[in-house]
Amino acid sequence: MKGVQNFLVVFALLTLAFSLASASDPSSLQDFCVALNDTKHAIFVNGKFCKDPKLATADDFFFSGLDKAGNTSNAVGSRVTPVNVDQIPGLNTLGISLARIDYAPYGGLNPPHTHPRATEILAVKKGTLYVGFVTSNPDNKFFTKILKRGDVFVFPAGLIHFQFNIGKTNAIAFAGLSSQNPGVITIANAVFGSNPPINPDVLAKAFKLDKKVVEFLQTQF
Numbered sequence: 001m002k003g004v005q006n007f008l009v010v011f012a013l014l015t016l017a018f019s020l021a022s023a024s025d026p027s028s029l030q031d032f033c034v035a036l037n038d039t040k041h042a043i044f045v046n047g048k049f050c051k052d053p054k055l056a057t058a059d060d061f062f063f064s065g066l067d068k069a070g071n072t073s074n075a076v077g078s079r080v081t082p083v084n085v086d087q088i089p090g091l092n093t094l095g096i097s098l099a100r101i102d103y104a105p106y107g108g109l110n111p112p113h114t115h116p117r118a119t120e121i122l123a124v125k126k127g128t129l130y131v132g133f134v135t136s137n138p139d140n141k142f143f144t145k146i147l148k149r150g151d152v153f154v155f156p157a158g159l160i161h162f163q164f165n166i167g168k169t170n171a172i173a174f175a176g177l178s179s180q181n182p183g184v185i186t187i188a189n190a191v192f193g194s195n196p197p198i199n200p201d202v203l204a205k206a207f208k209l210d211k212k213v214v215e216f217l218q219t220q221f
């Protein structure tokens with residue numbers, strides 16, 4: 001009997017721990033909640049102000065333009081065109097979004113970054129991409145693949161990942177993300193380009209670099 005009781009207590013604790021460890025967006029509490037910045041016309045609150053559902057229109061759930069290539073004339077040679085709650089207010093609370101990513105030929109890079117709130121599933125429409133993600137400490141195991149047209153790869157929520165165009169043509173991919181607002185932390189920009197800058201002594205020690213190299217890197221972001 002004691003054994004059964006202990007088992008039930010352990011089971012209850014594990015269930016609680018599992019529900020606390022849930023990392024996805026909270027379940028939607030209503031059919032939808034069109035995001036609204038103007039609170040005068042807002043009525044329901046579910047994390048954000050929502051438009052009165054009676055005033056919602058098809059355009060609240062619509063976006064046009066993912067057929068257009070993003071401009072990759074920049075330092076990294078890639079461009080993300082996001083389609084999240086900022087572009088489609090009707091995505092608010094629904095826990096899903098989309099992006100188009102364009103990569104310049106010969107080395108267009110979507111640099112190492114994480115999405116703190118979303119898992120990503122990436123489908124390649126054109127080109128050849130070297131992709132990968134690294135698991136959390138202590139293993140920091142690197143999972144990598146070379147993807148071609150029609151291939152799909154998953155980047156688990158929160159993990160550092162990248163895509164690099166190793167082909168001679170431009171590349172195009174589409175990504176689904178498990179949040180209406182996945183967030184992005186681009187590692188190099190966040191670390192070396194923070195505002196105000198992190199004390200270079202901290203970064204020199206953390207990255208095992210000469211302080212002059214850190215100061216140089218800080219001028220690059």
Ligand SMILES: *[C@@H]1O[C@H](CO)[C@@H](O)[C@H](O)[C@H]1NC(C)=O
Pocket residue numbers: 071072073074
């Ligand atoms: C792409 O971006 C570059 C750099 O900002 C700019 O000079 C160029 O005009 C842009 N091209 C197009 C087609 O918008």
Ligand SMILES: *[C@@H]1O[C@H](CO)[C@@H](O)[C@H](O)[C@H]1NC(C)=O
Pocket residue numbers: 035036037086087089
């Ligand atoms: C609400 O404000 C954000 C941040 O300023 C902006 O990006 C977004 O387009 C606005 N959304 C609407 C529906 O006006």
